[in-house]
Amino acid sequence: MSTAAPASSVPASPGPPHRRRRRRARPLMSAVVTITALLCALVGGIGWYFAGVAIEVDHSAEYPLTIEDAGNGTVTLPREPGTERPGAWALVWKGGRALLGPVVGGNDEHVVRKVSPVEGALVKDAPAMIDHWMYDGDPKTALGLPFQDVTYPSEVGPMxxxxxxxxxxxxxxxxGVHGRNADKAETFRVMRTVHSLGMPMLSIAYRNDVGAPPSQDRRNHLGDKEWHDVVSAMGYARAHGATGVVLYGWSMGGAMAMTTLQRDPSFVRGVVLDSPVLDWSATLDKQGDARHLPAFMTGIAKRVLQWRIGIDLADFDMRRYAPHLRTPVLMFTTEDDATVANGPAFAFARKAPPGTVTHIPTPGDHTESWNVDPAAYERSLVAFLKRVG
Incomplete structure (x- = not known):
């Protein structure tokens, strides 16, 4: 009988279970990679889309209201903040325009306002919109002012x-420099005031406007290219007798005016800004918040935008330029601006040398300072233009 101890048992190789786990891990890792790729594509796609919205050239009109009734010099509209506000406003529908008067009736759901038709007939159930530009046409048909259709030379053709x-x-x-995707009609509201002071006013179209030469890529560049058209317009004014200019910019037109001042200030006597974009990065953040985009996604969209049109958004933060400002500025901002971030404008006014910026905050939404109180706006404008003109 053998006295050798029995051989100790050796644990069975766990190889097959490991192989099974590896086989299970492969599809799991593949799924993670696929999901990650899809998420990156989704985030990148949203960033690309949002960036595209910012640089899109779009001159279409929207008519979010419905004319509920009209007659006897009144119009009935759905009651909402935009239809019941006091001030100077127009009502526009396809083929027509009217100036709105005071509210004279209504209930919780409807508002009745006096109305003075300018063009076309008010029709019940017609789609319509409230227009704060007020007027359409040209300076003669809209305001009774004499004017000339002129062209000024630019990098992309006659403007x-x-x-x-x-x-x-x-x-x-x-x-006058209108805002993004707007047109020269945005400048109508101040033409009478400027004309009453005996000052010539040149209201310009710029690249990608209706009736103007397009840029090569047919995109808005947030003022990075468009400001060159302002410089070209200044050259036209100089060639026709001007001894200096006041740049008057609305919204993105304000960004263009300030970029022009920053880079070519010698011929500029003053600047008027109405709801200006003084920091594109902050304004894009505001727009991202309005679309409920997470902050990181807005950040991706801004990087995509910079790559697509070859700009650095930091170059458009005018708060950095404010301490170096030497040219008088009159600036209007609105407390309910849903389009442009106002914080940079307030900071710009604080950082500028004392007495350089006259900042007038008003009620209203984007570029509506004139509409909520035309008389007060015009008094401030007259005082400023007399000082710098």
Whole structure:
């Protein structure tokens, strides 16, 4: 009988279970990679789309209201903040326009306002919108002001403009620069005031406007390219007798005016800003919040935008330029601006040398300072233009 101890048992190789786990791990890792790729594509796609919205050229009109009734010099509209506000407003529908008067009736659901038709007939159930530009057409048909259709040379071709003459071509001209995807009609509201002071006013179209030469890529560049058209307009004014200019910019037109001032200030006597974009990065953050985008996704969209049109958004933060400002600025901002971030404008006014920026906050939404109180707006504008003109 053998006395050797029995061989100790050796644990069975766990190889097959490991192989099974590896086989299970492969599809799991594949799923993780696929999901990650899909998420990256989704985030990148949303960033690409949001960036595209910011640089899209779009001149279409929207009519979110319905005319509920009209007659006897009144119009009935759905009651909402935009239809019941006091101030100066127009009502626009396809084929027509009217100036709205005071509220004279209504209930919780409807508002009745006096109305003065300007063009076309008010029709019940017609889609419509409230228009804070007020007028349409040209300076003669809209305001009864004499004007000339002129063109000024630019990098991309001859640009159309309206020239409302002053008492003399000599002296300081006002150059009106409308906002993104707007047109020259945005400048109508101040034309009478400028004309009453005897100052020539040149209201310009710029690249990608209706009736104007397009840029090569047919995209908005947030003022990075468009400001060159402002410089070209200044050259036209100088060639026709101007001894200086006041740049008057609405929204993105304000960004263009300030970029022009920053880079070519010698001929600029003053700047008027109405709801200006003074920091594109902050404004894009505001727009992202309005679309409920997470902050990181808005950040991706901004990086995509910078790559697509070759700009650095930091170059458009005018708070950095404010301490170096030497040219007088009149600036209007609105407390309920849903389009442009107002914080940079307030900071710009604080950082500028004392007395350089006259900042007038008003009620209203984007570029509506004139509409909520035309008389007060015009008093401030007259005082400023007399000082710098």
């Amino acid at each position: 159309p403009a309206w020239l409302v003459p002053g008492t003399s071509d000599k002296g300081t001209w006002v150059i």
